[in-house]
Amino acid sequence: MDEKNRILNSGLLEQYVLGLLSPKDVYLIEKHLENHPDLRQHVDALQQTMQRVLEENAIAPPPTLKDSILSEIDGLEQVKAIQEASTPPTPPRSTSWLSGLVLSLALLLAFGMYHFYQANQATASKLEALSAEHKSLQKNCNAAQAQLQAQYQFVRDPDTKHIPLRGTDLAPKALVIAYMNENNANVSIDVVDLPAAPQGKRYHLWADVDGKMLHMGDLEDASKDLQNMKFIARATSLNITLEDAGEVEEPTVSQLYVNGIV
């Protein structure tokens, strides 16, 4: 509830609809919209309003533009079609010996052409496959890069607090760093040093709000990436306990491994 109201009051949704957010913030906001359907509804209402504003200010382009667009698309479709495989040529038939010779030569030629055609097709389709693979790799690379960039910006943001969660007697050397930003209601944790959770158990993160422990999420085993957690406002401390796998209502205080003051 708090996270949702914080976002509603932050003005970020209006900035999002007006196209004023950085790619990092667009990424973060869209995550929030996935998690809160009523925020998505609010955004949709604003987008509907902008649609009206844009339609009221429509200007008809010259009639030639539509043809130009459809022609360009036709051209692109044809390029695709040419790259697709078509049927190879078939050799001719004849009866006399001269025709037989011609036939043999024609057949030789035909098979030669066929062979080269096939080789060419194979190369062309290999090229296309490589190109597709390259595009897909590039897409993955871009996506990974965008995500890293977003995380990096988040950590560098002056409004993002760095909260070290230090080990208790159970694990004195343990360390987890929490990054919390109240402006965009985001919190992520970086597991620097935490003993591996035994089989059937998981670590859980809790926020202490007025003496009550509120659940922020559970930790993925052996993840070296920043892990996104649920933001809870007015937390005075953050705490990680080791629990049995599955749903957990209350933290097991004796299993407190790390904590830190906000």
Added chain:
Amino acid sequence: MKSFIIHSLENEKQIIQWLQAQDKRAISHLYDAYGGALYGLILRMVQSEEVAQDLVQDTFVKVWKNGHRYDSSKGRLFTWIINIGRNTAINAIQSKAYKNSLKNQAIENLVHSNGNGSVIHELNVNKIGLQGLVNQLEEKYRIIIDLLYFQGYTQREVEQQLGIPLGTIKSRARIALRELRKAFDHNAGVWLMIAYFFDKIW
């Protein structure tokens, strides 16, 4: 009733199917429905008919190529298309060729000193005026929508040129949009009332 509010696509489901199959019938319908709105936006951003037409073309080709990426659970089709168009135009504006263009001069024309050291700005900031709901906004909010959305200036540029602090700009953008939504709802209500009475009379 919907036609008084915004242009709703007939057979939108069919169009989305065509879009995802890269069937250019989608583009033909989408151009008819949304081409004008897109052109109106981009023309105001780049201030050149030729450039705007090229950018509208680029946009629809991108829409055709990337149709399979549109996810209706993430937002409206109109918004998706407009965002592609707006980003295409912003990239064009920020390219080197545009650095010393008309666009930069336009914002300078806005701002001139009144001799006492304070700054005032023009009322009609856009060479192509705006119509409809936006004109129901107070001037200080309308200018924000005009400059930030329809002309593609960044908030920092507006801050620097008009001397309005960034925080004020952001909060005005937010209020502008909320006021627009109120006007939108009010308008829809008025039409409903008119339709209701019209119905009663006939």
